[in-house]
Amino acid sequence: MNTDYGQFYFDLHTHTIASGHGTFDTAEELFKSAAKKSLLSLGISDHAPAYPGSCRESYFRNLPLAPSVRFGINAYYGVELNILNKEGDIDLSPEILNKLDYAIISLHTRVTAPMSCSDNTAAYINAMRHPKVMILGHPDDDTYPVDYESLLHAAKEKSVFPEINNSSLRQDSGRVNSHRNIKTILNISKKLDLPVLLSSDSHGRKHIGDFSGIIPLLKETDFPRELILNTRKSLYLIRHE
Numbered sequence: 063m064n065t066d067y068g069q070f071y072f073d074l075h076t077h078t079i080a081s082g083h084g085t086f087d088t089a090e091e092l093f094k095s096a097a098k099k100s101l102l103s104l105g106i107s108d109h110a111p112a113y114p115g116s117c118r119e120s121y122f123r124n125l126p127l128a129p130s131v132r133f134g135i136n137a138y139y140g141v142e143l144n145i146l147n148k149e150g151d152i153d154l155s156p157e158i159l160n161k162l163d164y165a166i167i168s169l170h171t172r173v174t175a176p177m178s179c180s181d182n183t184a185a186y187i188n189a190m191r192h193p194k195v196m197i198l199g200h201p202d203d204d205t206y207p208v209d210y211e212s213l214l215h216a217a218k219e220k221s222v223f224p225e226i227n228n229s230s231l232r233q234d235s236g237r238v239n240s241h242r243n244i245k246t247i248l249n250i251s252k253k254l255d256l257p258v259l260l261s262s263d264s265h266g267r268k269h270i271g272d273f274s275g276i277i278p279l280l281k282e283t284d285f286p287r288e289l290i291l292n293t294r295k296s297l298y299l300i301r302h303e
């Protein structure tokens with residue numbers, strides 16, 4: 063995929079049939095799609111167990127046994143955790159989380175009722191304490207308004223990266239004011255010199271590596287290429303143990 067921003071090499075927010083909604087595609091089909099789209103790496107991040115219809119802990123327990131290269135693509139195995147409350151509790155045990163490559167922390171209406179702006183912000187910040195948390199999942203949704211200055215300062219301090227979620231920008235996303243909020247996130251991240259991660263949040267193979275909705279916002283905010291993690295060939299931030 064070529065854009066004015068050059069090549070993007072990976073996508074870490076994707077879902078398989080194990081998430082229980084939105085797709086019947088298996089991990090194998092996602093990796094094949096990533097190979098066709100010339101990505102170097104792909105991360106699978108199915109919904110953690112509190113999400114209705116998603117997989118159980120045993121699925122995540124066994125992920126570290128999956129192959130580390132599939133169809134020539136570097137394979138990473140993570141999780142999209144649910145933040146359960148303002149204390150930042152999450153829905154996977156530290157024992158299992160420690161064995162995964164990375165975790166995304168998200169708020170979902172099917173799991174956690176919207177709270178006040180200060181409580182939503184505290185929820186994200188408190189959830190950063192768990193092992194392997196690397197990515198703020200779609201923090202662009204006014205269903206869960208947040209204080210972006212506080213949130214992104216905390217992210218910078220804890221080496222957690224805000225995601226810029228392409229699915230949030232789709233007509234059918236259901237997320238509120240994402241277009242405006244993503245511009246705010248990009249502007250503050252630029253000011254803080256905080257790298258961001260572009261994500262497809264693809265359910266199935268169809269949108270793997272699709273960041274097309276984000277490009278106009280990167281241009282509009284004059285966002286520096288060097289602060290986009292996906293332009294780096296090495297996922298230095300992910301540690302295999």
Ligand SMILES: [Zn+2]
Pocket residue numbers: 142168170199200
């Ligand atoms: Zn999500």
Ligand SMILES: [Zn+2]
Pocket residue numbers: 075076077142263
């Ligand atoms: Zn997701």
